[in-house]
Amino acid sequence: MLSAREKELISEIWERLTPVAEDIxxxxxxxxxxxxxxxxxxxxxxxxSPSSAxxxxxxxxxxxxIAEGAKDISQLAITLGPLQTLHAYQLRIDPTNFKFFSHCMxxxxxxxxxKDFTPVAHAAMDKYLSAFAAVLSEKFR
Amino acid sequence: xxxxxxxxxxxxxxxxxxxxYEAVGGATLxxxxxxxxxxxxxxxxxxxxxxxxxILGNPMIxxxxxTILHGLDRAVKNMDNIKATYAELSVLHSEKLHVxxxxxxxxxxxxxxxxxxxxxxxxxxxxxxxxxxxxAVVVSALGRQYH
Numbered sequence: 239m240l241s242a243r244e245k246e247l248i249s250e251i252w253e254r255l256t257p258v259a260e261d262i263x264x265x266x267x268x269x270x271x272x273x274x275x276x277x278x279x280x281x282x283x284x285x286x287s288p289s290s291a292x293x294x295x296x297x298x299x300x301x302x303x304i305a306e307g308a309k310d311i312s313q314l315a316i317t318l319g320p321l322q323t324l325h326a327y328q329l330r331i332d333p334t335n336f337k338f339f340s341h342c343m344x345x346x347x348x349x350x351x352x353k354d355f356t357p358v359a360h361a362a363m364d365k366y367l368s369a370f371a372a373v374l375s376e377k378f379r
Numbered sequence: 380x381x382x383x384x385x386x387x388x389x390x391x392x393x394x395x396x397x398x399x400y401e402a403v404g405g406a407t408l409x410x411x412x413x414x415x416x417x418x419x420x421x422x423x424x425x426x427x428x429x430x431x432x433x434i435l436g437n438p439m440i441x442x443x444x445x446t447i448l449h450g451l452d453r454a455v456k457n458m459d460n461i462k463a464t465y466a467e468l469s470v471l472h473s474e475k476l477h478v479x480x481x482x483x484x485x486x487x488x489x490x491x492x493x494x495x496x497x498x499x500x501x502x503x504x505x506x507x508x509x510x511x512x513x514x515a516v517v518v519s520a521l522g523r524q525y526h
Contacts, residue, residue, distance in 0.1 A: 265504075272504030273511050341488065342507075348495040349502050357413040358431050360492060364414055 240369075244362035245311050251347075251359065252305035259305065262346055263297020264289075269342035270335075277335050304343075307370055314373045326377035333378065336371035343367060381516050383458055390509040394494065395455045400448050401441070403493055408444030409434045411489040418482055447486070454517050462520045469524035480522035487514040 240248070255262055268288055270277050284292040307317050315322075325331060344363060348355045412419050413431045425440055427433040434440060450468065457464045472478045491511060495502045502510075 269504040269507055272508040344492055345495045345502070345507060348492045349499050352496045352499055355492070355496055357410040357435065360410065361414040361431075 240311060240362065240365055244358075244365070247359055247362050248311070248366045249308045251351075251363070252308040255301065255350075256305050259301035260294045260298040262343075262350065263299070263301040264294045265297070265349075266339065266343040266346040267293060267297050267300075269345055270339050273342065274335070274338045277338060280329070280331055280335070304367075304370060308366065311366065311369070314369065315376070318370075318373050322374060322377045325374055330378075333371070333375045336375065340364070340367040340371060381459070381461070386505070387509040387512060388458060390506050391455060391458065391513050394498075394506075394510060395452070398448070398494075401445050403490075403497065404444035404446070404448035405441030406444070407486065407490045407493045408447060409437070409440055410493060411486045412440065414489060415482075415485045418485060421476070421478060421482075448490075451517065454513070454520075458513075461516050462523060465517070465520040466524055469521050472521060473525040480518075480525055483518040483521050487511075487518055490514065 267286070271281075271286060278286065281296075284290075284296065286293050303318075303321060307314050310317070344360065344367070347363060348360075351359075412422065412428060412434050419428050422428060422440070425443070426437055428437065428440075453464050454461045472480075491507065491514065494510065495507070498506075
């Protein structure tokens, strides 16, 4: 359950991060690959070495989708419709990976925002990313 | 038997040698109580936990956070035998404190994030992996004696 203030906070943060979407996204992915080697199995068709073009563009895609969803969280199911289909029928990523990625995104935010990643911001962001992952996996079965 | 690489040992020792236990310990426990409010169930006697500001300003929480963090020192000094090192503490958390072991993971996630915020860029993916591996072993050891 997200309060109005939390939704504001979330959309503010993602708006600020949109210009560095590539950096944030690539870093979160790299953190996930380092801490959860199994997650790399979904990327055997790409070059996921640090600073590779594939990694940066893929990271950017993910962050921009998260940022887009943050603009109107009550509409997540509509905003994510096409991505739901993609993840359910094509990518078929085991949903535990969404948790790993969300955690690595939180760590990335902490490393970038430092003191500004307050416990309140952390709580709001954790809730948002959980909701995002839940909506994303809705068509899985 | 947990196998530690030289990098992992060095990373863990390094992080803990530079840690401000008061700041990080208090901040971590407070963050856990704020981000995962149901963990407050174990802190009924700790005074005002009414909102984030109250939790962050609560001296009992700050003190207890420091105690918890110092508890990790034992693991840092005995990385090759963490399971045995925490046998007693595990029994305590199970028999006396009745803490659901899932909570250990929540606290360790908060610690990771607090340390990440402290170290910034220096908390690379490799450092994070080493730190999380260490905490996972601690968490496992703490839950080991539950039955």
